[in-house]
Amino acid sequence: MHSEPFYDPAKSYLDNFEHGPFGLFANTSPSFPATPPRRQFLGQPVFAPFGIPAGPLINGKFVKAALDMGFDIPVYKTVRTRRQACHPWPNVLGVRVTGDLKPGQTLVAGTDYSEPLSITNSFGVPSFDPDFWQPDMAEAAAYARPGQVVVGSFQATLPENGNSAAYLQDFRLGARLVKETGVKVIEVNLSCPNEGTAHLLCFDIARSRQVVEAIKEEIGSLPLVIKLAYYQNHAKLREFLNEVGGAVDGIASINTIAAEVRDASGRQALPGEGRLRSGVCGSAVKWAGLEMASTLARLRAELGMKFAILGVGGAGTPEAFDEYRRAGADVVMSATAAMWNPRLAQQIKEHAHEL
Ligand SMILES: Cc1cc2nc3c(=O)[nH]c(=O)nc-3n(C[C@H](O)[C@H](O)[C@H](O)COP(=O)(O)O)c2cc1C
Numbered sequence: 001m002h003s004e005p006f007y008d009p010a011k012s013y014l015d016n017f018e019h020g021p022f023g024l025f026a027n028t029s030p031s032f033p034a035t036p037p038r039r040q041f042l043g044q045p046v047f048a049p050f051g052i053p054a055g056p057l058i059n060g061k062f063v064k065a066a067l068d069m070g071f072d073i074p075v076y077k078t079v080r081t082r083r084q085a086c087h088p089w090p091n092v093l094g095v096r097v098t099g100d101l102k103p104g105q106t107l108v109a110g111t112d113y114s115e116p117l118s119i120t121n122s123f124g125v126p127s128f129d130p131d132f133w134q135p136d137m138a139e140a141a142a143y144a145r146p147g148q149v150v151v152g153s154f155q156a157t158l159p160e161n162g163n164s165a166a167y168l169q170d171f172r173l174g175a176r177l178v179k180e181t182g183v184k185v186i187e188v189n190l191s192c193p194n195e196g197t198a199h200l201l202c203f204d205i206a207r208s209r210q211v212v213e214a215i216k217e218e219i220g221s222l223p224l225v226i227k228l229a230y231y232q233n234h235a236k237l238r239e240f241l242n243e244v245g246g247a248v249d250g251i252a253s254i255n256t257i258a259a260e261v262r263d264a265s266g267r268q269a270l271p272g273e274g275r276l277r278s279g280v281c282g283s284a285v286k287w288a289g290l291e292m293a294s295t296l297a298r299l300r301a302e303l304g305m306k307f308a309i310l311g312v313g314g315a316g317t318p319e320a321f322d323e324y325r326r327a328g329a330d331v332v333m334s335a336t337a338a339m340w341n342p343r344l345a346q347q348i349k350e351h352a353h354e355l
Helices: 013-019 060-068 130-143 164-180 205-219 234-247 283-303 318-327 336-340 344-351
Strands: 039-041 044-046 050-052 073-079 092-096 106-110 118-121 151-154 185-189 224-228 250-253 257-262 277-282 308-312 331-333
Touching (some): 050 344, 060 073, 060 130, 092 257, 130 164, 164 205, 185 250, 224 234, 234 283, 277 283, 283 308, 283 318, 308 318, 318 331, 336 344
Parallel strands (some): 050 073, 073 151, 106 257, 151 185, 185 224, 308 331
Antiparallel strands (some): 092 106
16 A cells, blocks of 8 residues: 655655655654563664664654654664765656566666555765764654664765775764764665675675774774675675674665666666666565575574674565564565555554564
């Protein structure tokens, strides 16, 4: 069942930022279960291990509305240490996929957001200056009641000259700035498709390790979650975990999966250079998120590690929530489905079996 989305794809990012959230998220008031929280997420009590991953909650107003609507683990959209403009509109389009997204598939995009709901999103990880987002994130984090926890997501900006020392420094600064907001969990995006789809940071194991070590030096005992892309190669994921898995508190996966996206007449659907291929999310990528959750759970046991698994990707129904939990996810999150279904957290609390 679809409602008016809380992020409106027909409007620009700035319009959404200033005037959103929309639909049921526009006028929320807090409502909480009568019983105390029974679950834990990285040391924090939570009512339900369900939330919204980095992306659709683009500022504190969106995060607060999500908390009011019972999404107990909302992630404040990925920020940077400096201002960065958003890619040109449109930034979200519906894509028609029958069944699972397959490697190399070309998709037709438009404004049809009917079930089964999959979309492409292309923002370029815009950010305001820390002068804006630090107090905004701090206020949103403080709004969470006992039983809820706001996660702050960030990433570094690769300098134009590719200077890796400066890149690492920017991760340190970002971690420090997010920590200062008082969030109880920090997430670093190692799978940003906009920093070069072929060269996602999480596929560079040595550099990922350096980045994680630098961040941990800055944030001390504050829990750190890393956001990973889908790994087709499980041996490579094992290698990654061997190097990095012991140093992190949680792994969120998956991010979007890139595919070629054209309009009905075969033209590039998203205007501008480098946007023919774009990240796909929603029901067509659920198979990949589930595969990652179960592979991470198996490797975690084999390697004797402790990180929490945050299952992401097409988790848009109570049944999908249950599938993720059975696959081994400690926490489940939905971006695409939640955007069009503001009652999703309530429905999961009412109907899921694996809470
Ligand atoms: C509108 C939108 C914006 C997103 N922006 C980010 C982001 O800034 N950082 C990030 O790590 N992931 C981002 N994502 C990816 C989601 O966190 C998630 O990994 C992906 O959408 C798969 O989940 P889903 O199938 O429930 O949408 C975004 C997703 C959407 C739909």
